[in-house]
Amino acid sequence: MKSTLGKRALSSFVSLFVLIVLVFFLSRLTGDPAALYLPVDASEEMRQNFRELHGLNDPVLVQFGRYLADLAQFDFGESLRKARPALDVVLEAFVWTLKLALITMTLVTAAAIVVGSIAAFQVGRPFDRFASVLSLIGASAPDFWIAIVGIVIFSVNLAWLPTSGTGTIWHWVLPISVLFIRPFGLILQIVRGSMINALGSPYVKTARAKGVKNGPVIFVHTLRNAMLPVITVIGDQAAALLNGAVVVETIFGFPGVGKLMIDSILQRDFNVILAAIMVTAVAIFIMNILIDIAYALLDPRIRA
Amino acid sequence: MAEHLLEVRDLSVRFHTTQGIVNAVNGISWHLDRGETLAILGESGSGKSVSASAIMNLIDMPPGEITSGQILFDGTDLLKASEEERRRLNGKRISMIFQDPLGHLNPVYPVGWQIAETAMAHGQSKAAAYERALKLMERVGIPNAKASMHKYPHQFSGGQRQRLMIAMALVLKPDILIADEPTTALDVTVQAEVLSLLEELQDETGMGLLLITHDLGVVAEAADRAVVMEGGRIVETGTPRDLYHNPQHPYTRKLLAAAPGRGEMRTAQSGGQPILEVHGLRKSYGELAALKGVDFDLIAGETLAVVGESGSGKSTIARLMLRLEEASGGTVKWKGEDILAKSPREMGKLRRQLQMVFQDPTQSLNPNMSVYEIISEAWVIHPDILPKPKWRARVGELLEQVGLKAEHALRYPHQFSGGQRQRIAIARALALEPDLIICDEAVSALDVSVQAQVIALLGDLRDRLGIAFIFIAHDLPVVRDFADRVLVMKQGEIVEQGPVRQIFDAPREHYTRRLLAAGLDADPDIQADRRRARAALETA
Amino acid sequence: MSNATTNPAAVEVKVQSGTRRVLRMLWADKLAICAAIFLIVILLCAVFGPMFLEDMAANTNLRARNAPPFELERGFFFILGGDALGRPLLARIIVAAQNTMVIAAGAVLASLIVGSTLGLIAGYAGRWTGEVIMRLADVIMSFPSLLLAVIVLYMLSPSIANLVLVLAITRIPIYLRTTRAEVLEVRERMFVQAAKVMGASNRRIVFKHILPVILPTLLTIATLDFAFVMLAESALSFLGIGIQAPEITWGLMVSQGRQYLTNAWWLAFWPGLAIILTTMSLNLLSSWMRVALNPTQRWRLEIGGKKNG
Amino acid sequence: QDADVTVVLAEEPDLVEPCMATRSNIGRIVLGNISETLTELDVRGDEGLKPRLAESWEMVNDTTWRFNLRQGVSFSDGSAFDAEDVKHSFERAQSDQITCEISRYYEGISITPKVVDAHTIDFTTDPAQPILPLLLSLLTIVPSETPIEFTREPVGTGPYVLADWAPGQSITLERRDDYWGDAPAVSKATYVFRNDPSVRAAMVATGEADIAPSISAIDATTEMDQSYPNSETTYLRIDHAVAPLDDKRVREALNIGIDREAFVGTILAEGTDIATAINVPTTLGWNADTAVRGYDPERAKALLEEAKADGVPVDTEILLVGRTGNFPGATETFEAIQSMLSEVGFNIRLQMVEVAEHEQYYSKPYVQDQPILVGAQHDNSRGDPVFSMYFKYHSDGRQSGIADDKADDLVERATAATGEEREALWSELFGYLHDEVIADVLLFHMVGHARVGNGVDYTPTIATNSQLQLSEIGIK
Numbered sequence A: 001m002k003s004t005l006g007k008r009a010l011s012s013f014v015s016l017f018v019l020i021v022l023v024f025f026l027s028r029l030t031g032d033p034a035a036l037y038l039p040v041d042a043s044e045e046m047r048q049n050f051r052e053l054h055g056l057n058d059p060v061l062v063q064f065g066r067y068l069a070d071l072a073q074f075d076f077g078e079s080l081r082k083a084r085p086a087l088d089v090v091l092e093a094f095v096w097t098l099k100l101a102l103i104t105m106t107l108v109t110a111a112a113i114v115v116g117s118i119a120a121f122q123v124g125r126p127f128d129r130f131a132s133v134l135s136l137i138g139a140s141a142p143d144f145w146i147a148i149v150g151i152v153i154f155s156v157n158l159a160w161l162p163t164s165g166t167g168t169i170w171h172w173v174l175p176i177s178v179l180f181i182r183p184f185g186l187i188l189q190i191v192r193g194s195m196i197n198a199l200g201s202p203y204v205k206t207a208r209a210k211g212v213k214n215g216p217v218i219f220v221h222t223l224r225n226a227m228l229p230v231i232t233v234i235g236d237q238a239a240a241l242l243n244g245a246v247v248v249e250t251i252f253g254f255p256g257v258g259k260l261m262i263d264s265i266l267q268r269d270f271n272v273i274l275a276a277i278m279v280t281a282v283a284i285f286i287m288n289i290l291i292d293i294a295y296a297l298l299d300p301r302i303r304a
Numbered sequence B: 001m002a003e004h005l006l007e008v009r010d011l012s013v014r015f016h017t018t019q020g021i022v023n024a025v026n027g028i029s030w031h032l033d034r035g036e037t038l039a040i041l042g043e044s045g046s047g048k049s050v051s052a053s054a055i056m057n058l059i060d061m062p063p064g065e066i067t068s069g070q071i072l073f074d075g076t077d078l079l080k081a082s083e084e085e086r087r088r089l090n091g092k093r094i095s096m097i098f099q100d101p102l103g104h105l106n107p108v109y110p111v112g113w114q115i116a117e118t119a120m121a122h123g124q125s126k127a128a129a130y131e132r133a134l135k136l137m138e139r140v141g142i143p144n145a146k147a148s149m150h151k152y153p154h155q156f157s158g159g160q161r162q163r164l165m166i167a168m169a170l171v172l173k174p175d176i177l178i179a180d181e182p183t184t185a186l187d188v189t190v191q192a193e194v195l196s197l198l199e200e201l202q203d204e205t206g207m208g209l210l211l212i213t214h215d216l217g218v219v220a221e222a223a224d225r226a227v228v229m230e231g232g233r234i235v236e237t238g239t240p241r242d243l244y245h246n247p248q249h250p251y252t253r254k255l256l257a258a259a260p261g262r263g264e265m266r267t268a269q270s271g272g273q274p275i276l277e278v279h280g281l282r283k284s285y286g287e288l289a290a291l292k293g294v295d296f297d298l299i300a301g302e303t304l305a306v307v308g309e310s311g312s313g314k315s316t317i318a319r320l321m322l323r324l325e326e327a328s329g330g331t332v333k334w335k336g337e338d339i340l341a342k343s344p345r346e347m348g349k350l351r352r353q354l355q356m357v358f359q360d361p362t363q364s365l366n367p368n369m370s371v372y373e374i375i376s377e378a379w380v381i382h383p384d385i386l387p388k389p390k391w392r393a394r395v396g397e398l399l400e401q402v403g404l405k406a407e408h409a410l411r412y413p414h415q416f417s418g419g420q421r422q423r424i425a426i427a428r429a430l431a432l433e434p435d436l437i438i439c440d441e442a443v444s445a446l447d448v449s450v451q452a453q454v455i456a457l458l459g460d461l462r463d464r465l466g467i468a469f470i471f472i473a474h475d476l477p478v479v480r481d482f483a484d485r486v487l488v489m490k491q492g493e494i495v496e497q498g499p500v501r502q503i504f505d506a507p508r509e510h511y512t513r514r515l516l517a518a519g520l521d522a523d524p525d526i527q528a529d530r531r532r533a534r535a536a537l538e539t540a
Numbered sequence C: 001m002s003n004a005t006t007n008p009a010a011v012e013v014k015v016q017s018g019t020r021r022v023l024r025m026l027w028a029d030k031l032a033i034c035a036a037i038f039l040i041v042i043l044l045c046a047v048f049g050p051m052f053l054e055d056m057a058a059n060t061n062l063r064a065r066n067a068p069p070f071e072l073e074r075g076f077f078f079i080l081g082g083d084a085l086g087r088p089l090l091a092r093i094i095v096a097a098q099n100t101m102v103i104a105a106g107a108v109l110a111s112l113i114v115g116s117t118l119g120l121i122a123g124y125a126g127r128w129t130g131e132v133i134m135r136l137a138d139v140i141m142s143f144p145s146l147l148l149a150v151i152v153l154y155m156l157s158p159s160i161a162n163l164v165l166v167l168a169i170t171r172i173p174i175y176l177r178t179t180r181a182e183v184l185e186v187r188e189r190m191f192v193q194a195a196k197v198m199g200a201s202n203r204r205i206v207f208k209h210i211l212p213v214i215l216p217t218l219l220t221i222a223t224l225d226f227a228f229v230m231l232a233e234s235a236l237s238f239l240g241i242g243i244q245a246p247e248i249t250w251g252l253m254v255s256q257g258r259q260y261l262t263n264a265w266w267l268a269f270w271p272g273l274a275i276i277l278t279t280m281s282l283n284l285l286s287s288w289m290r291v292a293l294n295p296t297q298r299w300r301l302e303i304g305g306k307k308n309g
Numbered sequence D: 001q002d003a004d005v006t007v008v009l010a011e012e013p014d015l016v017e018p019c020m021a022t023r024s025n026i027g028r029i030v031l032g033n034i035s036e037t038l039t040e041l042d043v044r045g046d047e048g049l050k051p052r053l054a055e056s057w058e059m060v061n062d063t064t065w066r067f068n069l070r071q072g073v074s075f076s077d078g079s080a081f082d083a084e085d086v087k088h089s090f091e092r093a094q095s096d097q098i099t100c101e102i103s104r105y106y107e108g109i110s111i112t113p114k115v116v117d118a119h120t121i122d123f124t125t126d127p128a129q130p131i132l133p134l135l136l137s138l139l140t141i142v143p144s145e146t147p148i149e150f151t152r153e154p155v156g157t158g159p160y161v162l163a164d165w166a167p168g169q170s171i172t173l174e175r176r177d178d179y180w181g182d183a184p185a186v187s188k189a190t191y192v193f194r195n196d197p198s199v200r201a202a203m204v205a206t207g208e209a210d211i212a213p214s215i216s217a218i219d220a221t222t223e224m225d226q227s228y229p230n231s232e233t234t235y236l237r238i239d240h241a242v243a244p245l246d247d248k249r250v251r252e253a254l255n256i257g258i259d260r261e262a263f264v265g266t267i268l269a270e271g272t273d274i275a276t277a278i279n280v281p282t283t284l285g286w287n288a289d290t291a292v293r294g295y296d297p298e299r300a301k302a303l304l305e306e307a308k309a310d311g312v313p314v315d316t317e318i319l320l321v322g323r324t325g326n327f328p329g330a331t332e333t334f335e336a337i338q339s340m341l342s343e344v345g346f347n348i349r350l351q352m353v354e355v356a357e358h359e360q361y362y363s364k365p366y367v368q369d370q371p372i373l374v375g376a377q378h379d380n381s382r383g384d385p386v387f388s389m390y391f392k393y394h395s396d397g398r399q400s401g402i403a404d405d406k407a408d409d410l411v412e413r414a415t416a417a418t419g420e421e422r423e424a425l426w427s428e429l430f431g432y433l434h435d436e437v438i439a440d441v442l443l444f445h446m447v448g449h450a451r452v453g454n455g456v457d458y459t460p461t462i463a464t465n466s467q468l469q470l471s472e473i474g475i476k
């Protein structure tokens, strides 16, 4: 186990490098940060000066070499705009994103598994129909729509919750609710489908013949067999959240990595882009490793 | 009127399918008393398993439907009881051993937990449950029980899985045990042990045993009474002795007549170039050496039976020869070429010549494919065998040959009984017209009349087309009738091999002798004598 | 019955005509029927909408600006109201169906096909290939889709084909990972080994035996991805990267209606509803397909209304 | 009394750096609150340029301006304010070690500050710089110890000091006790940042914020909402070098083919003015005689016909480039323009793009392979056209679509002129560009909307986009 983990870490490291190379060269093809950073009526001299200061005049390969050399010392460079180390900027934002992602995914996973399993157990009955339709609407409704309507209803009209921002625990309610909806719908559907299949297996009959209650039949015997695709989709959704929940961050003023990334991309703030990608990529790679471990834990047959 | 522990009255069950309604059980009635063993004998597909499932509330409704009847347990009608009441009975007061152990074990949990769960589901503490599980695993003869508790179903041999199922059913010492073909995959020695274990339990707890089997020997050995089923109806009831000596119904008579082990033994062909040479074949799973270097040959058109203890590596030989798993060492020469050294592509070409019928029929049939697709796939893969327009007719023909009906071609595997599935698997292997068929317990789930028919078919193919067989079986009478040579295995090694006459008439090894002594005879009187003889051998 | 050797010719194995059976099964699920009809309507809109309504959908009329829905005085196509430039929403939704469907179907199908094929390879081929493919998926997964969009659309111009490309690439990992995970389990099943013994090629095993087991899950994801892709496309438009006015898609309409959400809800609502209904129809249909494709479940449709279907 | 206010802004500044205060998201926080300037433009009354840190100024000779500095002023770090600080602030802004945005206003002029005594400083310019005092209304003063790199802890002489900055969440200013001027009413101001205009409006409505300086016109429907001209001018820049846009008739057709009136009160807010110049009417030299070209589709068609008859390729596809989110309703506006122009016979294709791509079209070197109209906004609330004219209309201007000798000459002369002459020259230029050259398609002077909570008293001005002095906020 240990050595496979090691190999896995190593190969992840290689992909991380591939990722850096890709992002570094591709992003430099998308426009001149000087043109964006400086006001439109800034002179050519100022632009030159800006490029000079940030080393944007050198050949791209030289820039890349320098970047790698700095990286080796965990120096991600300065943000072109914020006059701060890019990594600091990113880590600050990433903490928020991580919190948001963790809380949301925990809630989503728990809720989707419970509701999806019960729906699968009651295929075609009202509970199933209701849960399916509701989750589908959730999964396909535009999230900003839900967010703004949520603010109008719960903050402006009912005055139960703050509109936006951070601070108290109440500030988290709306953003998490909005983030919750889509993955919940998606995962619920996957759980349901996978569970319907698994519930038809002979071992379910064995469990029932043993006199196991419906609860454990569903959640112990069947669920674990049905979890493989579910875990994959959970991973996908978690990755999406780790990459930043742009809409929610933008609307609710959450200082997460999603908005930071968008802004940096639109502003071509390369160092921040790269640092943000590195940080989220490491998080996603770790998560994927955890998922692969989870596969093996769940199903002894795929333990190599 | 006397109260029976369990009484089934006028039970009818039917299934809805695309091809219309299948009447699986038609108004059957029987009863079972405390401490009694009732055997249900019968044709494969006659509704034995379905009626047992009805007792356990395990029929999927719909598509299934119980159209009439009562199931009285301790005087209450189970069909009217609530789900919860039935759940509380299941496992604790009534428990069941399923016919097809691999599918019925949960693949993702360790077997120890699965056995202990029965107890835990009915309120026992974890420690007590595990202790009981361990004890039972030892009693059903799982080697190295303590460590095996943490293993998963796929790490056991077919017979071991079946014993695990048995252990699972016995955890709470139920009042009624429904055993659906509990010994089909067991070698005779273990079979005898299991039967005596059940008997002991019956003495201890007064358990009523419903024994579904097609093995007349088992009936003779264990049953107090027996009912015979055909086509969803009960055609005859009586004590084993009555049935054996004085069968009334033509089907019963046919069954008895078909009992194997009475024919002429074959004389092994001598000489001839071996088409298969196995040398030093080894396989280990981690610590466990499942196969410790076996050597044997096979001549074209010859039938080599592999018998031996459950878990001794019989299926492993088959899996290694077919490259379903990689061997740890040794060579397998097929017509002079080493199979084990072939690339996957070369192997693909060879495969047509080597076929296998798997031990677990349910799992080896793709649930998404109809029987027609399953059988005709052979010709899709090897189009030169048969032109497409002839497929339909040929599928029908093959199904008839293995005792099924041509119209079954449109059904899906889950709509068949255990024995029927096994026959589909046989038909699939035959479709390829191979040179060698490895039959891993291929006829063990068939009632003797069908078994006889299938064996006759295989014999005919052997004689007409020169197909060779490796016949893995624990059913010695069948082996005796069918094999040319026999290979006896124990703990991953061949302990004895030779022509069938030699093995059956003059066994050299103690193990072989024990094996032969443990064989069951359909005649209850002979069986009674054997028991005495076995007891003597045991003490010797 | 067992050993009665019937004349094989007498027992014709008959197969029902495929389409009729499918239609009958579809009929058995009323929701699926509705879904299918709705999708056909959408499809017709997508094919013929732009042909007939293009002009009407582009015709600005500031006097009908944000005209409220359910009023017929401006004509039938204003039944859903008018947008910020007074264009009839119904006509716009119909015309937008084409771009929307092309983008969503294109992206979903492309990612589904590429992703699941790679997943099958990764799960069934050797360790090395699998590992490389999986790490590739990791890279895609952590490459921010927005950056990818900026790069592709900046360098290649924002055409529909490029947009499909971007969206498809970002969705590949989900199919890839799901497929691989399932293959790892399914390939251990006995019937796969049985097929192997028959000499089935890897291709056949993968596509005929393994894929059908995984397909229902993939279909469920794909149908939900439909909605995801439409909304992602709208987010890109909103940032100025994706499809832009005067082209229209439902997603673009939703994102343009965003600022009017509190004043003229219908601008974002109807196209949003179109997205939701389409997704829902697809999902109902895929649920139906799940049942219809699964022999152990199929009876639900075949015994029809008779028993609690 | 609670004198805390919360201001909700659209975007968080990347820096809170005084020398970047001309950038509006920074200026709104820094200008007049943390940092002060020598002079200050009066945007509420019509006093013109008012003293702030300079008490008075005069022209010593053609090229030298002298400023007498206010005494008894101290920075928030406690040090006293003197001429050295002014000199350092200027040099820091000009340094090429950092890219201070202010410096671009001094582009092309050589300015040398010279400390006369602690409270007097001379600026020598070459060439003469008649509006130097106006230019210095942009120079934020920092202590002479400030290093020449971007700071995150700005020190200034203003009435407030940066108390806290939680990146991504909020910035807090607190009132200083030792401020030289009158103590403002607001004791503490918290800035929070929300991208979505309806959320900003909602925050004021729920009392979570007191002032939202810019909300969407669509949301501005309550008592709390005020509109103000925000000094932005929307126009379509024409590149005169490419046919058929090199033809004056075609440019006129573009101008009269758009029904500007139709936008006001519909897509754009009530109060939006139709523009005849790139600068707002309060700007020096704004020419009241230039008349709006009325909507006349018939004439536009006729003009096109005429041009076509002369061989002008009027059927060439013209690309109209707009920027998404440039202003509320931008997409709709450009869509409507496209449809209006198509109506009169232009072959127009609309393309909405993001900032970076827009920049490619907007600034030189221009994309030359097809005639292009670039929709854009220009913002000059400084009162003098000099901040616009060179860039937009001089042949060498980075965003100029024309190359016209007379225009060049007028720009150069006006820049150097003072007083009435300056005003007259600008006025002539405005008229010339609009009437004779038809340089571009001028559209609207935009209005912004602010929502001000009931607890505070604040009136937005034309400068609100770039500056929000807390001292102008009253507490009710």
Ligand SMILES: Nc1ncnc2c1ncn2[C@@H]1O[C@H](COP(=O)(O)OP(=O)(O)OP(=O)(O)O)[C@@H](O)[C@H]1O
Binding pocket: B015, B016, B017, B022, B023, B024, B042, B043, B044, B045, B046, B047, B048, B049, B050, B051, B063, B099, B214, B414, B415, B416, B417, B418, B419, B420, B445, B447
């Ligand atoms: N789900 C189903 N749908 C349709 N037919 C079914 C279904 N399950 C069982 N049957 C049919 O019911 C009949 C009885 O099946 P059952 O499993 O009880 O046979 P059995 O007597 O146990 O046979 P065996 O000895 O081969 O196991 C068979 O003909 C079978 O094809």
Ligand SMILES: Nc1ncnc2c1ncn2[C@@H]1O[C@H](COP(=O)(O)OP(=O)(O)OP(=O)(O)O)[C@@H](O)[C@H]1O
Binding pocket: B154, B155, B156, B157, B158, B159, B160, B185, B186, B187, B285, B288, B290, B309, B310, B311, B312, B313, B314, B315, B316, B317, B359
């Ligand atoms: N995947 C595995 N991992 C670990 N042990 C295994 C695995 N597969 C089989 N074994 C072990 O190898 C031994 C031989 O198994 P095999 O299936 O060949 O037995 P068998 O002779 O066919 O027995 P039976 O008659 O019960 O089917 C058994 O002890 C079994 O527990």
Ligand SMILES: [Mg+2]
Binding pocket: B048, B049, B050, B099, B180, B417, B418, B419
């Ligand atoms: Mg059975």
Ligand SMILES: [Mg+2]
Binding pocket: B157, B158, B159, B314, B315, B316, B359, B440
């Ligand atoms: Mg075996």
